Amino acid sequence: xxxxxxxxxxxxxxxxxxxxxxxxxxxxxxxxxxxxxxxxxxxxxxxxxxxxxxxxxxxxxxxxxxxxxxxxxxxxxxxxxxxxxxxxxxxxxxxxxxxxxxxxxxxxxxxxxxxxxxxxxxxxxxxxxxxxxxxxxxxxxxxxxxxxxxxxxxxxxxxxxxxxxxxxxxxxxxxxxxxxxxxxxxxxxxxxxxxxxxxxxxxxxxxxxxxxxxxxxxxxxxxxxxxxxxxxxxxxxxxxxxxxxxxxxxxxxxxxxxxxxxxxxxxxxxxxxxxxxxxxxxxxxxxxxxxxxxxxxx
Amino acid sequence: xxxxxxxxxxxxxxxxxxxxxxxxxxxxxxxxxxxxxxxxxxxxxxxxxxxxxxxxxxxxxxxxxxxxxxxxxxxxxxxxxxxxxxxxxxxxxxxxxxxxxxxxxxxxxxxxxxxxxxxxxxxxxxxxxxxxxxxxxxxxxxxxxxxxxxxxxxxxxxxxxxxxxxxxxxxxxxxxxxxxxxxxxxxxxxxxxxxxxxxxxxxxxxxxxxxxxxxxxxxxxxxxxxxxxxxxxxxxxxxxxxxxxxxxxxxxxxxxxxxxxxxxxxxxxx
Numbered sequence: 273x274x275x276x277x278x279x280x281x282x283x284x285x286x287x288x289x290x291x292x293x294x295x296x297x298x299x300x301x302x303x304x305x306x307x308x309x310x311x312x313x314x315x316x317x318x319x320x321x322x323x324x325x326x327x328x329x330x331x332x333x334x335x336x337x338x339x340x341x342x343x344x345x346x347x348x349x350x351x352x353x354x355x356x357x358x359x360x361x362x363x364x365x366x367x368x369x370x371x372x373x374x375x376x377x378x379x380x381x382x383x384x385x386x387x388x389x390x391x392x393x394x395x396x397x398x399x400x401x402x403x404x405x406x407x408x409x410x411x412x413x414x415x416x417x418x419x420x421x422x423x424x425x426x427x428x429x430x431x432x433x434x435x436x437x438x439x440x441x442x443x444x445x446x447x448x449x450x451x452x453x454x455x456x457x458x459x460x461x462x463x464x465x466x467x468x469x470x471x472x473x474x475x476x477x478x479x480x481x482x483x484x485x486x487x488x489x490x491x492x493x494x495x496x497x498x499x500x501x502x503x504x505x506x507x508x509x510x511x512x513x514x515x516x517x518x519x520x521x522x523x524x525x526x527x528x529x530x531x532x533x534x535x536x537x538x539x540x541x542x543x544x545x546x547x548x549x550x551x552x553x554x555x556x557x558x559x560x561x562x563x564x565x566x567x568x569x570x
Numbered sequence: 571x572x573x574x575x576x577x578x579x580x581x582x583x584x585x586x587x588x589x590x591x592x593x594x595x596x597x598x599x600x601x602x603x604x605x606x607x608x609x610x611x612x613x614x615x616x617x618x619x620x621x622x623x624x625x626x627x628x629x630x631x632x633x634x635x636x637x638x639x640x641x642x643x644x645x646x647x648x649x650x651x652x653x654x655x656x657x658x659x660x661x662x663x664x665x666x667x668x669x670x671x672x673x674x675x676x677x678x679x680x681x682x683x684x685x686x687x688x689x690x691x692x693x694x695x696x697x698x699x700x701x702x703x704x705x706x707x708x709x710x711x712x713x714x715x716x717x718x719x720x721x722x723x724x725x726x727x728x729x730x731x732x733x734x735x736x737x738x739x740x741x742x743x744x745x746x747x748x749x750x751x752x753x754x755x756x757x758x759x760x761x762x763x764x765x766x767x768x769x770x771x772x773x774x775x776x777x778x779x780x781x782x783x784x785x786x787x788x789x790x791x792x793x794x795x796x797x798x799x800x801x802x803x804x805x806x807x808x809x810x811x812x813x814x815x816x817x818x819x820x821x822x823x824x825x826x827x828x829x830x831x832x833x834x835x836x837x838x839x840x
Contacts, residue, residue, distance in 0.1 A: 339798045341817055375795050401833055404732055405803050412796055421795050
């Protein structure tokens, strides 16, 4: 398949079943809401080393939040409910509770719940107050700038993590520019996050390593500096490869995001240095979800 | 079509209508409904001796009253709607668990007493002890919403534990007396001893009272995020009459009652 002179390889992205939750952070203004959101989702690029994958889903206007203040929507993904609950509690306690003017609310309904204010309330040392409004329980924890409001719990759901595609270009600046534009397009969509820095990964990995202690290591087949030394997936003209990883609440969310991203990259075309679009997989044996690039772009 | 009960015999004694709820009547035929036994002036009598019964038994029950001596209307109802035309007696909606009771008139004493869920809307005034515990009880309103569009008497919200009590007009003495938790809003003026003995909970006052119990301490002028959440719920009932409060606005807050180591709050919106 070719789009605007760019080859779409007949391969697939291999993704995994995960657990996800959404929370809403509000603050006095968007600056402080984003500050809390960015801190909370920092060091959350991959479950391999961070325990969870997290990102800001979108900014929210005052009329989209429970308390009428600007805010951000955050998605967190974990491999198990236990991991997710632990990370949510720690990150909320250390990054949102501590951030001036913030409050945190559930961003997801449903009967399966993860504790939010339910555990954080003990920071109030007995001075915390609960408030039950419209069937939702909120905790009011006294802090030095007034009160920290945290909803009792938030919903969780099954989700998909690890949707991806690789951008192979003549040069690194050309690959990076195309990926930056793709990230902007993909972040317009709901229910997805791009957990890596700026939404882009330069260190695509394979499973395992020659070193026993490592569960993942560099994907040498896509490293330009190893061309000629190892079995490579790169032709002589490919100067750089970047990857975009996307997590979503449903497979359809992943497909929409991948399509938006690949379309944007392809809009740069062969004349701006984009050669091929590929995808990362592990032979199809590890992940439950296979996103075939030709079907995604059909 | 709804089921309509129309009072046809305005005797002097009080009538106790507990047990006449939409969920119960919906399962019965008209003749069976007419033979239901109710208490009137301390005697057990068939419903049809005091009320005409017409329409279809459904989830909606319309009761048309001739006087204000019919008690326990909608008591312990769990679902459906009762629309009351006329003034309710005492204990309307007492122990109510769900559904909706609409009083197109005034309510008596103990309206919504110890209610647990659902919605009571009184278009007129109510008597004393709105949402208070039943005689001998320790817990008042434990859920749901009581919306009084007129004035309320003394002891409104006594021992309230959960839920929302809205009084658009004035409240008498001892509003929120021994309140355990929950939320009370008074749009008009309040009498004496508001919040006396409160343990937790929130009393929102739209007018500054002449005095508050000495065991409630002034907490300062604060901006409270929680207030915007409460106001959002109030707006559902008060619509255009909802006080305008944004998160940036400072309000006066009193806390206590210190006499019982309480963490309750009285917030004065003006």
